[in-house]
Amino acid sequence: MMRFIGLIVVTLGLGTLAAAASAADGEQVFLFYCAQCHGTGGKGDGPNVTKFLPVSPRDFTDAVEMNKLTDAHMAQVIRDGGPAISKSAMMPGWVDTLNDEEIAVLVTHIRKLCDCPGKQE
Amino acid sequence: MKPLMSSLVVPVIALALAAQAQADPGAGAALFNDQGCMECHYTEGPSKEKTIDDQLAKTGPELWYAGSKFQMPWLVAWLQDPQPIRPLKYNSINEPNPENHPALGPQEAADIADFLMGLTSDVVETGVIEPKKKDRKARLLFAKDQPCGACHQYPAKRKVKGGLSGPSLVGASARLNPDWIYAYLLRPEVFKPIKMMPVFRNVLSEEQMRQIAAYVAAFK
Numbered sequence: 001m002m003r004f005i006g007l008i009v010v011t012l013g014l015g016t017l018a019a020a021a022s023a024a025d026g027e028q029v030f031l032f033y034c035a036q037c038h039g040t041g042g043k044g045d046g047p048n049v050t051k052f053l054p055v056s057p058r059d060f061t062d063a064v065e066m067n068k069l070t071d072a073h074m075a076q077v078i079r080d081g082g083p084a085i086s087k088s089a090m091m092p093g094w095v096d097t098l099n100d101e102e103i104a105v106l107v108t109h110i111r112k113l114c115d116c117p118g119k120q121e
Numbered sequence: 122m123k124p125l126m127s128s129l130v131v132p133v134i135a136l137a138l139a140a141q142a143q144a145d146p147g148a149g150a151a152l153f154n155d156q157g158c159m160e161c162h163y164t165e166g167p168s169k170e171k172t173i174d175d176q177l178a179k180t181g182p183e184l185w186y187a188g189s190k191f192q193m194p195w196l197v198a199w200l201q202d203p204q205p206i207r208p209l210k211y212n213s214i215n216e217p218n219p220e221n222h223p224a225l226g227p228q229e230a231a232d233i234a235d236f237l238m239g240l241t242s243d244v245v246e247t248g249v250i251e252p253k254k255k256d257r258k259a260r261l262l263f264a265k266d267q268p269c270g271a272c273h274q275y276p277a278k279r280k281v282k283g284g285l286s287g288p289s290l291v292g293a294s295a296r297l298n299p300d301w302i303y304a305y306l307l308r309p310e311v312f313k314p315i316k317m318m319p320v321f322r323n324v325l326s327e328e329q330m331r332q333i334a335a336y337v338a339a340f341k
Contacts, residue, residue: 032176032177037272046214047215048286081324090268095324096324097320
């Protein structure tokens with residue numbers, strides 16, 4: 001029995017190490033940080049969209065609007081927040097929260113949500 | 122398994138029967154274990170989470186710094202009548218708070234609160250923040266210049282405003298230690314290394330963090 005439990009512990013331990021070593025998961029990062037305002041599907045309909053929120057979070061499934069933005073622009077907004085591009089402060093900057101890799105995989109995930117290549121730089 | 126359960130249940134009954142008016146942190150620690158509180162809350166610091174998976178594996182907030190975070194009278198009352206603090210279920214943005222936190226009797230609540238109030242973080246400097254209700258700069262910072270109100274409910278002129286993903290700040294003046302609010306803004310990685318709230322280290326100055334902490338600490 002103890003050997004069996006030991007095997008489980010070792011297996012779980014290895015699993016955790018493998019997860020920590022793997023690349024950031026764009027969908028998971030999006031669901032954890034962004035979906036609270038932008039919604040799990042990116043439609044701009046997260047639980048924080050109440051009548052008190054002064055702005056509407058961007059709908060990432062709107063390919064027409066999302067195609068007007070470059071990937072670099074999106075990364076800048078994620079990093080520095082709405083005010084960095086003269087938009088709402090309700091979009092905070094995540095510069096102290098997310099690393100460059102997490103921001104990059106977020107941009108990739110958001111491109112999947114809009115199914116659009118975005119404006120080319 | 123049954124003998125083990127019996128060995129856990131007997132001390133709980135004995136403690137309940139021996140309930141005194143005075144809180145007993147030793148009894149509180151034993152109750153905390155016996156009541157299964159550890160299934161959702163860990164009480165030994167430092168915070169362990171390193172990945173989103175680590176955070177999502179938790180079913181309740183860590184309590185290893187509860188004594189630095191909460192106010193004793195509030196904690197004793199809340200444990201007896203646990204009204205939801207978070208509108209949504211812990212770690213969820215889709216499900217409402219199930220409102221299923223167990224309610225304790227007066228003596229159990231006093232003992233467990235006494236135990237929890239002994240769990241502190243030396244990162245929280247005491248006597249720094251004085252609650253300040255009317256502060257125009259802080260109000261603008263909280264509700265306009267920064268998105269605090271986008272995720273947290275807060276009291277505003279006879280009604281509650283704000284978003285739903287974070288814990289409510291209504292009643293923060295009775296619930297939270299003002300110094301902890303500041304410490305949490307200043308060094309969030311100590312308390313919650315992985316969390317849905319942004320880190321504001323390079324966004325707000327320390328003076329602005331103190332202003333927001335004092336403002337939140339006055340919320341009724």
